[in-house]
Amino acid sequence: MRYLLGIDIGRYSSKGVLLDESGAIRATAQRKHDMRVPGPGLAEHDALQDWWEGFRTLSQRLILDSGINPAAIAAVGCSGIGPCALPVTEAGKPLRPAILYGVDTRAEVEIEELNAELGAPAVLARTGNPLTTQSVGPKVRWLAKHEPDTFRKTARIVGCPTFIVHRLTGRWVVDHYGASCYTPFYDLAAKDWHRETVERICPVDWLPEIAWTTEIIGYVSTEAGGETGLAAGTPVIAGTIDAASEAISVGVQRPGDLMIMYGTTAFFIQVNADLVVDSRFWAAPFLFENTWSVMGGLATGGGLTHWFRKEMTGLPDEDSSFQTLMEEALTSPPGANGILMLPYFSGERTPINDPQAKGLIFGLTLAHRRGDIYRALIEGIGHAIRHNLDGFAEIQPARSIYAAGGGVQNPLWTQCVSDIAGVCQNVRQHTVGAALGSAFLAGIGCNIFAPEDIDRINPIVSRIAPNEADRNRYEADHVAFKVLYANNKATMRRSRAS
Incomplete structure (x- = not known):
């Protein structure tokens, strides 16, 4: 029997699911954490305490509670809160708490600046997204203006799934769905970073590689295996933002x-x-x-x-x-x-x-x-x-x-x-939710599941009519x-x- 492990890092808690290859849920786990609100319009997470500790703890708990051999886990999928802006060193050390998605409204002035610089219609046409509090680019510009020491030390700007995948495999990767939320950096037509725009705000090599969600992009390292209970060499997919994983789960x-x-x-x-x-x-x-x-x-x-x-x-x-x-x-x-x-x-x-x-x-x-x-x-x-x-x-x-x-x-x-x-x-x-979606996406990535299998694994049981x-x-x-x-x-x- 092979298994798929999925973990989702949310705003107030993290959840984990262990699926077997038939699609049956073998174990679930949850860990609460908090969202920091250091001032009006600010919303932050501690990437190590909230994101990595959540993943590490839940992985260990799912393996322990299910009693399976970690070597039987065929693939791992992670989803997480997003889009976020976390500045890290090249080694992956967070330089400050992660600035969260649209609930963090600190970059209003930077949104106006970038719309004036880039042209709001041009941003919308190229990225498919207006610049809003949901966008990563204005938050990075805010960081440069308000925390220049942190900005100077930064080697990468990453979100939650990217941070977890790096801790597991050593690679910096974001899926296309997640990359599109790095507005105004992502070019929809090219499905790649728009270098000229990125470099108005930060170096383009600060951004992760881009892959499709279910691609196997690396393998659990020996160090990460020791922390999570996973077997070294376990395949890891690129993963995605929590909402997309949740959508797949239903x-x-x-x-x-x-x-x-x-x-x-x-x-x-x-x-x-x-x-x-x-x-x-x-x-x-x-x-x-x-x-x-x-x-x-x-x-x-x-x-x-x-x-x-x-x-x-x-x-x-x-x-x-x-x-x-x-x-x-x-x-x-x-x-x-x-x-x-x-x-x-x-x-x-x-x-x-x-x-x-x-x-x-x-x-x-x-x-x-x-x-x-x-x-x-x-x-x-x-x-x-x-x-x-x-x-x-x-x-x-x-x-x-x-x-x-x-x-x-x-x-x-x-x-x-x-x-x-x-x-x-x-x-x-x-x-x-998203934890189930992440496990299911991991199953697609290693050819255990096809997308249509979700109708069998998670059937409709009721309808809410008006x-x-x-x-x-x-x-x-x-x-x-x-x-x-x-x-x-x-x-x-x-x-x-x-």
Whole structure:
């Protein structure tokens, strides 16, 4: 029996899965970590403590819990939070905490500078992506301006999967999907770094080699084997960003397939037969040659429910606290007794791409209770998700929509999305997510699995259909949701958090 090991490094935790060659899950493991917020608009991870320690610990635990011989692991796949900007030395030593993806909004000025230098239309045409807080290039420019000592010592700028793969194999590699997020560095037509643009910001040799996601790019070193419990010589694939791996885990791979990922942030990937460039969203090659994707993402999601529980309730950090809040929210009717919430507590990514957007709770009265506010929070995220889905439908109507991520276990959240957006969502048997996707991609890389095998390994077990009566109620609320942002956008820009 051969096995595939997959590990995903997320925003607040890391997860691991061990698959056998039949596709059965033999072991799972999870390790919590934290996201550092050293100031307003800042979001960081410690690459050694959060990324590598997460991978190392979970690898050991999966091998120990399953009781398998490490030599029976046919390949390893890793996915991780992204896109991030981590400056490291040539030896791979982190020089500072990793600057995270779009939830870190520090590089607003640098985005404006680069748009002026490069031309926003030219950037969009070449990369398929507008410059936003999601982009790596402005964060590197910020580093050069604000931390020149660190910048001078830097030999590489890498993201999470690249960092892990280097620790395992000694090679610096990023997959095409991940490379496309290094805006404005990646040239979609050439599927390579655009040297002239890169060198306006940093040396081109700071960037990793580019490979396809499932390529075997190296083998576990003796040193890495000693740290992880893996056998030296175990093949390692290039890996990818967590959202793409999550999409694969629920069967998103054919044109028209769309994933809604319910995680700490909400994320969307739709597969297209052809390249589509839209300034509201992000474009990239998908994980296999000759496929394309369009993506979007909120700046919040499940993370907002954690914020509410921690800062607004006094409830303990336990799963039972969320159950309490859920029960209270279910006593509030659709529409949350007139409360409407904008979930822009960390700015917002797509489709408005506004790092200065602010959270807003509208319609409060003394008659409202905690359950009303919590339901309004869930519904606010649902309206933001619909805002994205409507945009995707304009590009290409979805053939099938799949729900993924830990939030699938929250029936109020998923039902609210179906009701607000008027869509049916397919739910697969396994919701362990990107870790399963990484193991499955490793299986493709070593020819144990074919892409279509995911339908057998992770079958559809349920569908979430919209409740038409509630959908009608939410229609007016959705119009009000968009008007509320439009009418307050200028005020949000004048009101800077301190």
